Amino acid sequence: MGDMSTAQRILALVAAGDGQVVAEPPGTGEGFWVGGPSAVFRDGTYWQAYRLRRPVDNGRGYANVIARSADGVHFQTVATVTSEQFDSASLERPALVPLADGTWRLYVSAATAGTKHWWVEALDAPTPAELPEGKRTVILPGEPSSVAWKDVVVHHNEGAGWQLWGCRHPLDGGDNEADRMTSHYFTSDDGLTWDEVGAALTPTAGTWNARGTRIASVVSEGGQWIAFYDGRASADENWHERTGYALGRTPERFTAAAGPTPAGHTARYVSVATVPGIAGGLLGAGCRVYWEASRADGSHDLRTAYVPRPESDSQS
Numbered sequence: 001m002g003d004m005s006t007a008q009r010i011l012a013l014v015a016a017g018d019g020q021v022v023a024e025p026p027g028t029g030e031g032f033w034v035g036g037p038s039a040v041f042r043d044g045t046y047w048q049a050y051r052l053r054r055p056v057d058n059g060r061g062y063a064n065v066i067a068r069s070a071d072g073v074h075f076q077t078v079a080t081v082t083s084e085q086f087d088s089a090s091l092e093r094p095a096l097v098p099l100a101d102g103t104w105r106l107y108v109s110a111a112t113a114g115t116k117h118w119w120v121e122a123l124d125a126p127t128p129a130e131l132p133e134g135k136r137t138v139i140l141p142g143e144p145s146s147v148a149w150k151d152v153v154v155h156h157n158e159g160a161g162w163q164l165w166g167c168r169h170p171l172d173g174g175d176n177e178a179d180r181m182t183s184h185y186f187t188s189d190d191g192l193t194w195d196e197v198g199a200a201l202t203p204t205a206g207t208w209n210a211r212g213t214r215i216a217s218v219v220s221e222g223g224q225w226i227a228f229y230d231g232r233a234s235a236d237e238n239w240h241e242r243t244g245y246a247l248g249r250t251p252e253r254f255t256a257a258a259g260p261t262p263a264g265h266t267a268r269y270v271s272v273a274t275v276p277g278i279a280g281g282l283l284g285a286g287c288r289v290y291w292e293a294s295r296a297d298g299s300h301d302l303r304t305a306y307v308p309r310p311e312s313d314s315q316s
Contacts, residue, residue, distance in 0.1 A: 006287075007226050007245050008258065009307055014243050014270060014291050015261040019305035020073050022290070023050060023065075031055030033300035035292025036093030036151070039273040046072040046273060047128065048290060049096040049106060050302055059083075060090035064108060066128045072273070072288045073304060081108060081132045086121070089113040093151045093269055096128075097191070100156070105191065106131045107139070109150035116171055116178035118148035122192055137192050146172050153215055154191065162188035163251055165200055165215040165227070179238045181212035183229065185252040201229055201246055201254045208233050208242065208260045216243075217272045218251065219287075227254045228270040241268040243291070266294035 013019065025032045036051035046069040053061045063082050067075035083091050088110035095107035106123045119142045125134035140149035151167040164186040169178050185200040201213045209231030217228045225248040230241035244259020261267040270291045286308045292300050 006221075006307065007228075010228070010270070010272070010287075010289050011243065011245055011258055011261070013289070013305050013307070014267050014293075017265065017267075017293060017303075019289075019291075019293075019303035021301045022069075022073055022075055022304050023067075023302035025295070025299035025301055026052050026054060028297050028299055029055075030298035031058070032298075033292065034302045035300050036269045037271045037290040037292070037302055038094055038096045038153075039271045039288065039290045040096060040098060041072075041273045041275050041288070042098045045070060046075075046288065047096060047098070048075065048271070048273075049094040051091060051093055053090075060111075061092055062090075064091050064094040064106070066096065066106065066131055068128070072306065078128045079130070079132050081106065081123070083110070085132065086110040087113075092118065095152050095154045097154050097156050102126075104128050104131060105154075106134070107152050107154055109152065111150075112144060115144055116148060116169065116175055117142055117144040118150040118169065120149050120152055120166070139192055139194060140166060144171070146170070148178070151214055151216075153218055155218065156191060162191040162194075163218075164188065164191075164194055165218060165251075167214045176235070179212065179235050181214050183213055183215040183227075183254075197252045200248075200252055201227060201256070203231075204256060207256075209244065209256060211235060211237065212241075213246075213256075214241070215246075215254075216268065216270045219272055219274065220251070224249070225251050225254065228272070229254075229256075230268040231256075231260060240266045240294070243267045243270055266292070266300060268292050 033053040039048040052063040066079040069075040090111040092109035120140040123134035148169040153165040155163040183201040185197045186194040188194045214230040242260035246254035248254040
């Protein structure tokens with residue numbers, strides 16, 4: 001299947017550590033990470049939001065950056081959202097969504113200080129530069145004693161409504177069990193009030209994703225849905241996930257199909273920005289892929305690679 005070959009190509013380049021660095025970590029060593037990208041291609045421009053992080057004792061996830069690029073490689077910062085604005089202990093991966101009326105929305109994952117609880121808010125503004133001062137709406141509040149939500153992937157298609165895949169962390173097993181994760185599917189009419197459909201991707205016992213499955217991006221092609229996701233086998237692999245992909249006949253349920261990327265090398269948060277083509281979808285266009293990858297010193301950088309349409313070998 002053509003869509004499978006494209007997914008395999010993406011997984012292979014992430015596994016190989018190929019690609020160009022588009023953002024440097026904010027320091028050297030373990031815990032200094034830049035990544036968690038959410039990328040879109042809109043009106044000839046690449047846009048992305050990503051997370052900046054320091055070690056746990058030095059600020060954790062302290063900012064979400066919104067940036068733009070003409071070529072998908074060289075980005076200019078447009079705006080920055082900080083953890084202080086949310087009175088949050090840390091920010092995680094954002095989700096950037098352009099709306100049909102020309103306005104923009106940023107979904108922000110924020111941590112409650114002194115707990116394992118996370119919640120998700122939406123920021124709405126006329127332009128990306130105005131998002132830090134945008135209108136705030138809590139969309140997934142979670143519950144401090146039972147569940148945390150974070151790292152959402154959000155699609156908005158005119159005529160098809162809103163879709164969200166969110167990472168669920170159960171909190172009822174205590175702090176030592178709060179790293180467990182599954183991905184759940186939601187729908188909405190406005191992207192602010194969401195209805196949970198159910199679990200979309202769950203761990204498989206005895207495998208590399210036995211401890212958690214976090215959907216990082218979703219694309220569709222020819223009636224098939226492809227979800228790139230982060231997985232880990234144990235609590236020791238928290239923050240050092242690897243990438244695989246899963247397939248589904250619908251967007252609400254996926255089955256693991258390929259992966260993982262090599263052990264000992266973090267590769268996570270794959271985000272696919274599809275470039276429009278005549279045939280549409282993943283096969284009828286090129287796509288630029290972004291992901292977070294580890295360096296030898298323990299820091300993480302943000303990388304990209306372009307996957308051209310199958311009938312062309314040209315690069316963007």
